[in-house]
Amino acid sequence: MYLNGMGLxxxxxxxxxxHTTVMHWIREAGHPLKDAPESEEIPEITxxxxxxxxxxxxxxxxxxxxxxxxxxxxxxxxxxGNRSAETFKPLWLIVKCWQCFFYVxxxxxxxxxxxxxxxxxxxxxxxxRVEGENTRLRHYLARLHRKTLCYSKSVxxxxxxxxxxxxxxxxxxxxxPT
Numbered sequence: 001m002y003l004n005g006m007g008l009x010x011x012x013x014x015x016x017x018x019h020t021t022v023m024h025w026i027r028e029a030g031h032p033l034k035d036a037p038e039s040e041e042i043p044e045i046t047x048x049x050x051x052x053x054x055x056x057x058x059x060x061x062x063x064x065x066x067x068x069x070x071x072x073x074x075x076x077x078x079x080x081g082n083r084s085a086e087t088f089k090p091l092w093l094i095v096k097c098w099q100c101f102f103y104v105x106x107x108x109x110x111x112x113x114x115x116x117x118x119x120x121x122x123x124x125x126x127x128x129r130v131e132g133e134n135t136r137l138r139h140y141l142a143r144l145h146r147k148t149l150c151y152s153k154s155v156x157x158x159x160x161x162x163x164x165x166x167x168x169x170x171x172x173x174x175x176x177p178t
Contacts, residue, residue: 002026002161003168007142023157029175030160036077037170045070046095047104047130048111050083051137053144055152062155063087064137064162067095068130070104075133075166080155085110104130140165 001011008019047070050063065088067077077094081087092114095103100119105111107122138144141161143152152158168174 003140003165005140005142027160030164033163033167036075036166039076042098043069043100045102046100047127049130051134055155065091066130067091068133070129074170085113
């Protein structure tokens with residue numbers, strides 16, 4: 001239910017299992033997972049984008065930076081933080097190892113600090129893959145829905161939720177804690 005867009009309190013109403021118990025299960029299942037499932041193919045073109053959310057309250061904005069293969073479904077790497085170069089840098093350290101031919105972005109001022117001139121394609125038109133992946137995140141996790149009462153109270157649970165969802169979308173299974 002959680003990985004299909006239902007909030008913790010909604011799950012509590014349906015199952016009569018307290019929402020903190022469900023949150024404990026999410027934390028327990030999400031912690032041991034990798035940030036993103038392994039990908040067999042190294043992308044030739046990588047799309048990069050940011051997805052805004054908040055933790056604790058609406059004034060505490062955070063961004064989930066995502067990297068996807070332009071030609072395949074699935075998020076390959078992500079980081080959470082503010083919208084600065086400092087937050088993007090760890091994601092870039094992963095992405096630059098792929099030695100892609102091009103990087104498709106929305107033109108946010110941070111990208112040219114890392115991507116060499118001529119290697120960046122700035123175009124919302126070509127960003128349909130990464131925008132679609134970000135939309136899937138919003139669809140499957142209630143805490144990322146727009147205009148919702150559901151929100152993350154901690155970055156830790158947000159990270160566990162993302163790990164769990166990405167694992168579920170790739171393998172269609174939910175890892176059960178031992």
